[in-house]
Amino acid sequence: MKPIKRSKLRIWAGTRVFRAQRYWQWWFGGTAIAKRKQTERLSVLVSEHQTPLFRVLKDVDMSLQHDKVHNLRLAIERLNGLVIQPGETFSYWRTIGKPTKRKGYVEGMVLFYGSFKKGIGGGLCQLSNLIYWITLHTPLQVVERHRHSYDVFPDANRTQPFGSGATCAYNYLDLQIYNPTDRPYQLLLHLTDEHLVGQWRSNQPHLYRYEVYEKEHRFELQYWGGYVRHNQIYRIVRNAGNEIIADEFIAENHALMMYEPLLAEPMADKRYATRNK
Template sequence: MIGRPTRRKGYVDGMVLFYGGFRAGIGGGLCQLSNLIYWMTLHTPLQVTERHRHSYDVFPDSGRTQPFGSGATCAYNYLDLQIYNPTEDIYQLSVYVSDEELIGEWRCTAQPLYRYQVYEREHRITQEAWGGYARHNVIGRKVFSREGELLDDEWITENHALMMYSPLLAQNAEDTESTEKAQAAQTAENTEKAQAAQTAENTEKATIFTG
């Protein structure tokens, strides 16, 4: 579906994941495109006929908005993302880039009949014999009718990836984020109490003065 990235087609050098590390390569970053297309497709009746998971978990979960393992890697000419349309409707893929984001959508000639919720289950991290860690999970998908009735709960895929960072690093990042949020909330609460106390004091002074 993505094809071979070449300079003639307009591709430039970008970051390529290579055995858990990084290097420059023509069309580097295309996995962001395949990730997006795969994620969008899981929210349609289209069927994924070929998809390959990432072998390495490179980035911690801090700031993650989608389940681990919900992307798709690609590498010409042996790893591709292929999608089949089993419906009688026409689908059009639209992808474009803003100043900071990659944006895409599946367009269809018919109104959607179903709503999809993609989620993870059976998530676990295991310490391997070689001293590092591996991460595992299962991606599932719930299918709802227009009225919100649960129609199906499907198995989508299973992921296994070598972690290129310590899971304690990810936990520390989450703890730091939680601490910062708690501190911000406490500061806001203290400020609100101080303002309320000052308002009450000013009101009391005004009452004494007018009396």
């Protein structure tokens, strides 16, 4: 887990190779990609969550967060109302497209090798994080998700377990979600003055309830002097009678810490919930 320092040339070349591989997958992969949107809401709310648009972060200009909101609004226009039919796959970047100045995107905060910088379309990770989290409270299957490699900010007011997000970078770090059920699922997104809000809806009553929690959460001092944070994400599945029918492993996370951890005591397993029916 020791940080690897790569040259600008290596980063530039690697990015283009990975993007070319993704384009090849999109054109020739044969995956049925969800493309249809509808304005009418499906009748049943399956899961819902909201995250704050503005946080006071050390050394981060608040103007970048206002610009992030502008970028989120443009991306939401592409995603809101999208319906994933049975057998289809949702692709975050295939649906949004490349964020560019020509499309109206502005510079926002982009996490970059444990720090941050300005970048066109910055801030869209908040949207992929939210979609991933509400998906964990549905029967939909996450078939591609990338964890954050760096833990940049402390846990002040955290309402979700560490590592429950999905980082994104056009187009090779994608979030893809497959619908294995026999019913459609509709993604609804909107902004309030203070929050980004997301829902998954369907057209039939929901049979299960989900509780997401973490195990094995720990900080480890490395031989080279830094700390690495670890945990595992699980979810409990309950039926209509509130009986536990599954305890599923979701993901394992490892991230380089960019702040000094508090190592006062071991951390117990924690459970986190979102609104789901």
